[in-house]
Amino acid sequence: MIRHVGGLVFRALSTLLIVLVIAFFITRIAYRNPAAMLAPRNASQQAIDAIAHALRLNEPWYLQLWYYLYRGPDIQGAPMGLAHWPPGLGYSFRKQTAVTDLILSKVSVTLSLALGAVVIWMALSIILGVIAARRQGSWIDSLISGVAYVGLSVPTFLSGILISYFLFFQLSNYGIFWFPSSGYVPLTQNPLEWARHLALPWLTLALAEIGIFQRVVRASMLEVLSEDYIRTARAKGLPEWRIYYDHALKAALNPVITLGGLELAVIMGGAIVTETIFGLDGVGRLAINSALEGDFPVVIGTTIFAAACFVLCTFAVDIIARWRDPSSVS
Amino acid sequence: MSIFSVADLRVAFGSREIVHGVSFAAEPGKTLAIVGESGSGKTASLLGATGLLPPSARVRGSVLHKGRELLGLPARDLRLRRGAEIGFIFQDPLSNLHPLKTVGDQIGEAITAHRRVSRRELRERVLALLADVGIHNPLARMDDYPRQFSGGMRQRAMIAAAIALNPGVIIADEPTTALDVTVQAQILDLLKRIQQEHGTAMIFVSHDLAVVSDVADNVAVMRGGHVVEQAPADLIYQAPRQSYTKELLGSARLGALIPRAWVSRPAPQAGPPLLSIDGVWRSFAGRSRADGSLVKPVLNDISFDIRENQIVGLVGESGSGKSTIGRLVAGLDQPDEGSISLRDRAYSRPGPGGVAIDRQLRSQIQMVFQDPYASLNPRRRIRSILAEPYIIGTGLDAVAIRRRVEELVRDVELPGDVLDRFPAQLSGGQRQRIAIARAIALEPSLIVADEPVSALDITTQARIIALLQALRRRRALSLLFISHDLGVVSELCDRVVVLEKGVVVEAGETARVFAAPRHPYTRRLIDAIPGKALRRSVETPERIAAHG
Numbered sequence: 001m002i003r004h005v006g007g008l009v010f011r012a013l014s015t016l017l018i019v020l021v022i023a024f025f026i027t028r029i030a031y032r033n034p035a036a037m038l039a040p041r042n043a044s045q046q047a048i049d050a051i052a053h054a055l056r057l058n059e060p061w062y063l064q065l066w067y068y069l070y071r072g073p074d075i076q077g078a079p080m081g082l083a084h085w086p087p088g089l090g091y092s093f094r095k096q097t098a099v100t101d102l103i104l105s106k107v108s109v110t111l112s113l114a115l116g117a118v119v120i121w122m123a124l125s126i127i128l129g130v131i132a133a134r135r136q137g138s139w140i141d142s143l144i145s146g147v148a149y150v151g152l153s154v155p156t157f158l159s160g161i162l163i164s165y166f167l168f169f170q171l172s173n174y175g176i177f178w179f180p181s182s183g184y185v186p187l188t189q190n191p192l193e194w195a196r197h198l199a200l201p202w203l204t205l206a207l208a209e210i211g212i213f214q215r216v217v218r219a220s221m222l223e224v225l226s227e228d229y230i231r232t233a234r235a236k237g238l239p240e241w242r243i244y245y246d247h248a249l250k251a252a253l254n255p256v257i258t259l260g261g262l263e264l265a266v267i268m269g270g271a272i273v274t275e276t277i278f279g280l281d282g283v284g285r286l287a288i289n290s291a292l293e294g295d296f297p298v299v300i301g302t303t304i305f306a307a308a309c310f311v312l313c314t315f316a317v318d319i320i321a322r323w324r325d326p327s328s329v330s
Numbered sequence: 331m332s333i334f335s336v337a338d339l340r341v342a343f344g345s346r347e348i349v350h351g352v353s354f355a356a357e358p359g360k361t362l363a364i365v366g367e368s369g370s371g372k373t374a375s376l377l378g379a380t381g382l383l384p385p386s387a388r389v390r391g392s393v394l395h396k397g398r399e400l401l402g403l404p405a406r407d408l409r410l411r412r413g414a415e416i417g418f419i420f421q422d423p424l425s426n427l428h429p430l431k432t433v434g435d436q437i438g439e440a441i442t443a444h445r446r447v448s449r450r451e452l453r454e455r456v457l458a459l460l461a462d463v464g465i466h467n468p469l470a471r472m473d474d475y476p477r478q479f480s481g482g483m484r485q486r487a488m489i490a491a492a493i494a495l496n497p498g499v500i501i502a503d504e505p506t507t508a509l510d511v512t513v514q515a516q517i518l519d520l521l522k523r524i525q526q527e528h529g530t531a532m533i534f535v536s537h538d539l540a541v542v543s544d545v546a547d548n549v550a551v552m553r554g555g556h557v558v559e560q561a562p563a564d565l566i567y568q569a570p571r572q573s574y575t576k577e578l579l580g581s582a583r584l585g586a587l588i589p590r591a592w593v594s595r596p597a598p599q600a601g602p603p604l605l606s607i608d609g610v611w612r613s614f615a616g617r618s619r620a621d622g623s624l625v626k627p628v629l630n631d632i633s634f635d636i637r638e639n640q641i642v643g644l645v646g647e648s649g650s651g652k653s654t655i656g657r658l659v660a661g662l663d664q665p666d667e668g669s670i671s672l673r674d675r676a677y678s679r680p681g682p683g684g685v686a687i688d689r690q691l692r693s694q695i696q697m698v699f700q701d702p703y704a705s706l707n708p709r710r711r712i713r714s715i716l717a718e719p720y721i722i723g724t725g726l727d728a729v730a731i732r733r734r735v736e737e738l739v740r741d742v743e744l745p746g747d748v749l750d751r752f753p754a755q756l757s758g759g760q761r762q763r764i765a766i767a768r769a770i771a772l773e774p775s776l777i778v779a780d781e782p783v784s785a786l787d788i789t790t791q792a793r794i795i796a797l798l799q800a801l802r803r804r805r806a807l808s809l810l811f812i813s814h815d816l817g818v819v820s821e822l823c824d825r826v827v828v829l830e831k832g833v834v835v836e837a838g839e840t841a842r843v844f845a846a847p848r849h850p851y852t853r854r855l856i857d858a859i860p861g862k863a864l865r866r867s868v869e870t871p872e873r874i875a876a877h878g
Contacts, residue, residue: 228425234382235420236440236491237413240405250430325430326475 037294090297129217152211182279269306423484434472540861601638643823702761
């Protein structure tokens with residue numbers, strides 16, 4: 001097990017390093033003249049050259065990469081590269097802050113959004129999926145599938161705006177202020193307000209995911225329900241609810257967990273549309289803004305962050321699989 | 331007085347009726363065996379009678395359990411009887427146990443489904459049950475998952491769940507079919523003991539009359555959804571009225587009786603040595619259960635020969651290393667030590683670059699696998715499956731290949747129209763014939779058949795064995811026949827090699843090995859062959875005289 005974890009960690013770190021190098025090259029290709037983008041609008045050529053020189057943009061690529069990886073830019077005499085403690089991912093040109101600090105300041109918003117959404121969508125998908133599988137072919141099954149299909153087809157920017165319109169704007173017209181339209185309150189400050197502020201974004205994300213996951217749960221349940229061990233459970237005289245929610249669901253969750261890990265990683269890496277609609281200052285918005293502004297240390301940083309989310313979620317899925325089926329380890 | 335009886339039971343899926351009005355009854359303390367080939371409706375009638383078929387099935391007729399009609403009973407009332415008063419044991423204990431639940435949990439469930447018991451009491455009862463069905467060290471094993479159990483232990487666990495609440499009726503559907511002979515004998519003994527202790531009525535479903543003869547008091551023979559013959563067991567063996575029952579008895583004799591091996595057969599004309607296995611060792615990485623070391627020895631110093639035109643049977647229980655030898659011979663794996671050679675050409679040896687098998691040599695050794703469902707590509711027609719070896723191995727043109735393929739199908743005694751079908755449209759026996767046809771296509775020097783009949787019905791087994799014998803008469807056939815079934819081996823093979831835990835414990839002429847086994851393990855295997863009662867009742871005076 002320890003060797004296994006060691007191998008996983010090594011693989012995770014090398015994956016991240018590869019992502020970092022690729023992200024570095026992509027930003028160099030994407031931003032032909034970063035110095036000009038960074039300079040004030042009416043800056044002289046000398047000023048632009050000076051910026052390029054200061055950022056060592058004139059050096060050959062391998063020196064730039066080495067410099068980025070090893071030392072990072074000196075900010076007020078403090079190196080901010082990966083080889084220093086605490087390791088940094090460079091310095092934002094626009095925000096005048098360390099990239100690591102910048103991302104960390106937004107992580108709580110994004111994590112709250114992603115983790116809350118995953119709980120809601122998993123719970124609802126499982127309940128709806130099991131009901132649909134149990135009543136396969138009935139009107140309930142058709143209704144759930146229909147609703148799920150709509151949820152899946154409507155893009156987030158539309159469903160987010162609709163949810164905001166009905167659950168915030170229309171309600172507030174009647175003097176009901178259940179949900180605020182935007183903003184974020186940290187969990188540590190006020191858990192109730194935290195949930196109240198995030199309820200609509202959670203709903204928006206969950207709606208789209210339920211469309212996928214309800215169908216996965218249903219299909220997986222139907223497959224498992226035809227297994228011999230389900231018949232054995234019936235032969236023991238177990239009540240139907242135990243057959244569905246204990247026996248069948250337990251086995252049917254395999255694809256749901258795998259896919260869930262991937263989807264969660266995508267949202268953790270930045271739910272750009274949802275964050276924008278509900279005015280949440282998360283990693284997604286940071287990524288898109290810095291990409292538009294040519295702030296490439298932040299672009300690389302948010303890319304690494306998204307990759308790390310994937311690695312983490314895959315790791316979690318692996319651990320859960322081992323915990324669910326210890327006999328597979330040998 | 332019967333405790334569980336079925337009268338004029340009909341089971342239909344849509345407009346297709348698969349059980350056409352069957353009647354039978356089980357009495358306390360007695361075993362009713364229902365015998366028939368797969369598809370004869372034996373399982374469908376029992377599942378239908380107890381409400382275990384999917385809702386799309388329509389079940390009519392009458393099912394009386396303790397005087398109560400079960401058909402038409404509310405689902406809840408039926409459920410309360412299942413498990414508590416009617417216990418079930420199914421065929422394949424691996425697919426019938428939940429892979430993600432511990433064995434102890436799955437036995438405990440049979441209790442908690444019907445009774446409220448404290449956690450501690452439940453644990454104690456599960457431990458007692460595990461001990462009762464003969465699981466050693468139940469305290470350590472109850473938290474294991476089914477995959478960590480051997481086949482026999484899984485079946486014991488399933489029996490433990492079935493008897494947890496001491497039901498008056500036990501329905502056992504092919505409970506030993508997936509098991510080794512020795513394990514089968516143990517499981518049958520266990521079932522008999524449980525029945526005697528509790529006076530349980532048992533309904534025992536099987537395709538194998540030999541196995542049935544070891545347990546049954548009454549036998550019902552099913553075919554095509556009808557009960558064609560029903561009588562006390564002895565009567566069935568001695569005076570079968572239906573020709574179908576006689577055919578079943580004939581096939582059962584193959585598994586149960588070993589008369590022909592006892593009467594010395596004309597010695598087959600074995601030619602010069604073909605394959606020789608010389609001091610082969612093989613081990614795999616993985617924890618050994620015995621001493622916890624990291625290398626699991628599988629084969630220890632294996633040596634034997636196969637001559638031209640000789641059929642050699644390799645027998646042993648699962649885990650004895652039979653299939654590993656098969657894989658080594660076929661060049662799919664290489665030994666750690668020792669060598670394997672075909673006509674004095676060593677092609678499998680240890681070390682880097684181990685398998686020195688080339689395409690020419692590979693076409694000289696062909697395999698037939700156990701499961702004809704899994705070994706044929708489901709998306710290809712039989713014609714293309716059979717043409718493939720010719721396309722790869724010969725330079726024949728399309729017309730010639732077509733003619734060869736048609737010959738091949740005739741050779742394995744199949745009608746020509748199977749060529750345009752897909753594997754799923756053929757029966758298990760037909761599929762295995764195709765697998766054999768594919769193997770003999772290029773007229774290889776040697777065929778390795780790994781349990782080629784174990785997945786088949788007993789009547790189909792008899793037909794495949796007959797086919798192999800006929801093929802052998804028609805063309806020279808050298809065969810390494812791997813099987814756990816000694817009856818089949820005694821019928822077909824010239825020589826037998828007995829393998830126990832990776833060691834050859836006995837080898838010799840089939841007749842000699844079966845008549846006078848030298849090693850205790852061989853004796854144990856022979857004793858475990860089912861069908862003692864059948865042997866007693868069929869053994870006619872002439873035959874005993876013939877044994878001298």
